[in-house]
Amino acid sequence: MSLRTQLDGWQPEPITEHDVIAQAPVAALSAVLDQPLAAREGEPLPPLWHWLHFLEWPPQQELGADGHPRAGHFLPPIPDRRRMFAGGRSRVSAPLLVGLETERISTLDRAVVKQGSTGEMVFVTVHTELRQRGETRVIDEVDYVYRSGEDSRRVFEPASGPPPDPSDPWRLPVDTDPTLLFRFSALTANAHRIHYDAPYATRVERYPGLVAHGPLLVLLMLELVRRNEPRPVRCLDYRLRRPVFCGEPVLVHGFPEADAAELVVSGAGxxxxxxARVELA
Known part of the structure; x- marks a missing residue:
């Protein structure tokens, strides 16, 4: 049965949730990034750090063999799901403030079946609005790609050699070691075993090693802006191109323009x- 047929009639309703943008997760991610506290109560939250909030903790018995929930509101109803974080966009009209109750309204924007080099894939975009004090401050769209089952044609090879040495003025070398991946999994309630269970990642999903989180790579690109540019980010467009595997050295680098910046995560070879591209206020 084709994936398009399995998605017939799937149109989940929007959901509204509430959470407080607490300081504790902000302090935890700041420590993971070897930085001072990024924001105190009442101060602006760095862009996309709301990913540390509104976390989902399903009962252990509801997780699948891969560590992901077997069912979820915006998870497409296809068998043996394999999920990949593909990219997204964000618009910030005003930053979220630490310490305030926040409303999140999430909607399925689209679910499209496409034919890729390894077979059919479902591209799902979830549209989210984040509100504080009755005002929409952040609009966030995240793109996910789902496969049904494993595909022997999907092959990933680790690269060798150091990362490139570009002349970009913004630079941040990153060591993708297991403790970094483990701590980020804990911060984001991400139980996907490809990030912390090496035998599962290599033997079942046939990666050459543990996989660095796509959201972590995006936040590292935004770190370049946060550490080098006092103006706030107003728009962000990012894309994940290929996985980074544990132990591979990467260089996060960027080139600022007048009111924008181009950001890249480069690796071995x-x-x-x-x-990513950001536009500044």
Whole structure:
């Protein structure tokens, strides 16, 4: 049965949730990034750090063999799901403030079946609005790609050699070691075993090693802006190109323009793993 047929009639309703943008997760991610506290109560939250909030903790018995929930509101109803974080966009009209109750309204924007080199894939975009004090402050769209089952044609090879040495003025070398991946999994309630269970990642999903989180790569690109540019980010467009595997050295680098910046995560052999463009206020 084709994936398009399995998605017939799937149109989940929007959901509204509430959470407080607490300081504790902000302090935890700041420590993971070897930085001072990024924001205190009443101060602006760095862009996309709301990913540390509104976390889902399903009962252990509801997790699948891969660590992901077997069912979920915006998880497409296809068998043996394999999920990949593909990219997204964010618009910030005003930053979220730490310490305030926040409303999140999430909607399925689209679910499209496409034919890729390894078979059919479902591209799902979830549209989210984040509100504080009755005002929409952040609009966030995240793109996910789902496969049904494993595909022997999907092959990932680790690269060798150091990352490139570009002349970009913004630079942040990153050591993708297991403790970094483990701590980020804990911060984001991400139980996907490809990030912390090496035998599962290599033997079942046939990766060459543990996989660095796509959201982590995006936040590292935004770190370049946070550490080098006092103006706030107003718009962000990012794309994940290829996985980064545990132990691979990467260089996060960027080139500022007048009111924008181009950001890249580069790895061994000159591979491009992620890209982003931000527009500044």
């Amino acid at each position: 000159g591979r491009t793993h992620a890209t």
